[in-house]
């Protein structure tokens with residue numbers, strides 16, 4: 001539970017008298033103020049757990065978020081808070097939606113101006129109404145009553161429309177921000193880096209809750225400031241007209257109040273920040289129980305989970321307790337401050353009334369004007385809790401924004417010091433005979449690893465100075481009819497923890513810790529305009545202008561596919577499982593309702609041209625059925641009602657079935673290079689053999705990690721990595737042909 005700033009708009013019609021207010025608006029303690037105000041309220045966070053779940057099911061499995069810490073977190077200073085606010089708030093107003101955004105903002109401000117005008121009008125109506133009442137002038141009283149009713153009828157639409165327009169704009173802003181943040185979060189594998197390096201906590205919560213809170217509160221707060229400025233101008237005249245010293249009392253009262261409330265509530269910002277984090281940690285713990293239900297049940301780990309969850313909840317609870325105590329102390333002050341103003345102006349002008357200098361209605365008008373102006377001067381006092389919650393939101397979003405920015409910049413700046421990963425395009429026509437066959441003297445390089453040193457994020461060296469190349473066609477062996485021999489199919493072996501998976505992570509672009517260079521050559525697919533071709537002749541690759549992407553920029557991701565031991569099952573149908581990730585659900589599948597909704601224009605961003613081209617090649621249902629049969633999963637169709645049924649696939653399929661499904665994806669995508677990390681570990685030998693034969697027949701070159709000896713049969717070369725010795729500078733790897741390995745002879749027998 002966090003403290004969220006929520007805007008409450010009070011009626012201008014009830015500001016005529018505090019007495020009337022208390023009867024008409026029993027929900028609001030201080031509804032005699034006619035301006036906008038925030039109300040700090042405790043809300044239950046409505047977080048879509050699926051959002052959080054999506055981050056937890058990304059493969060390869062990623063470690064949990066960092067343990068709860070930051071207890072001593074210092075509140076941000078005003079300058080960095082302002083800088084962060086500006087950085088987070090500004091992009092939308094100069095985005096591609098800026099015309100609509102500015103128009104809507106202007107409309108909201110115009111309506112706010114209208115409502116302030118109406119409030120001023122009602123202040124005069126109130127004066128005459130009470131004068132008529134005090135003078136027992138029934139005719140005048142009836143007339144004023146009718147004016148009041150007419151004023152209600154004319155004024156109410158302004159207030160309702162102002163709130164509606166503001167909420168709509170806030171939703172539009174949030175939609176844009178959500179897609180803007182998600183785009184940067186999912187770009188350049190930032191989500192993976194944030195999670196695996198524990199850069200910041202709970203990014204999902206920042207996207208869901210903090211963005212919603214930020215847009216709503218920023219807009220409301222801007223309007224409150226605007227409203228306060230207008231109120232100040234309009235009601236200062238009235239107050240001066242009544243009794244100038246009252247203005248002096250007001251200034252002294254509000255400045256003193258502001259200073260005291262800042263002093264009393266200074267700890268609230270960091271407490272609010274921590275509250276957000278602790279709530280998110282607790283929710284994340286629950287999501288992990290759901291995601292790992294079977295493992296926990298097998299282990300019988302309920303008691304442990306209970307302890308862990310309770311400790312997280314306790315931490316949130318303790319912080320909330322501190323937050324409540326701080327709020328209570330501040331409330332003592334603000335309540336006194338608010339109640340006193342109900343009698344203060346009357347007490348100041350009462351002597352004038354008793355001496356007959358002013359009428360009774362003027363007392364009411366001075367109370368109303370005093371409240372308005374004091375409200376404007378006392379924004380910090382009234383809104384301190386909401387402002388402290390808002391500061392925490394700004395701080396969290398600003399931090400997130402900085403991380404997202406630094407991630408894209410880091411890629412450019414540090415690229416020289418890190419592992420260079422480049423993707424180049426192989427021209428399919430180059431090097432081929434006119435009949436399309438590959439001349440024996442030519443072979444296609446798919447992967448070139450040069451002086452690669454792989455390190456962990458904590459800079460422990462795993463592999464030292466590794467260099468090798470992978471070719472698709474070996475001219476010496478091309479005459480052999482066995483397709484196995486047409487490609488360098490590499491098996492990586494080595495003791496546990498030596499860095500086998502890390503090597504694949506580096507090739508797939510997930511890690512770039514260490515140094516050296518990797519070039520991956522992929523076949524053309526999709527938009528040729530965006531991709532350059534490279535001539536591949538013998539082992540010489542022309543290097544000018546051939547790079548199509550790198551580990552930080554856009555890359556031809558379908559060229560390389562990584563298959564982890566536990567495949568990632570997307571939320572959706574069986575069809576979507578098979579088409580993932582090459583053909584994802586796109587705007588074609590959106591419902592008509594969704595297409596009609598204007599806010600969805602940001603949510604239906606055009607996918608890049610590559611994907612548009614891919615649509616034409618999208619496999620048909622027949623293709624999918626064929627692949628399912630090939631990987632021995634044909635029975636799923638009858639068991640789960642066809643290709644378009646939706647289930648929690650990671651729960652209803654066995655690990656072996658999930659691994660076969662992942663191979664089905666591979667067969668459909670036909671990547672140039674597949675990285676298989678123990679991706680058949682749950683299968684029997686017959687199924688494993690079948691899958692390897694299928695991907696060989698499909699012409700996919702692969703590098704695989706696997707501990708089973710039988711896997712040697714499906715590889716041509718073996719890279720053995722031994723555990724790195726930190727005291728030695730020697731290489732810790734060796735290469736050999738599979739035939740040279742004694743195991744191979746043993747398997748042949």
Ligand SMILES: Nc1ncnc2c1ncn2[C@@H]1O[C@H](COP(=O)(O)OP(=O)(O)OP(=O)(O)O)[C@@H](O)[C@H]1O
Pocket residue numbers: 196197456457458462494495496497498499500501502503
């Ligand atoms: N995010 C990380 N931060 C720090 N160290 C890590 C991280 N991920 C992995 N490591 C460490 O890197 C080393 C190599 O891990 P890797 O997963 O590559 O080993 P592996 O050879 O594939 O092991 P196994 O055969 O057991 O799967 C391990 O000691 C591991 O603890």
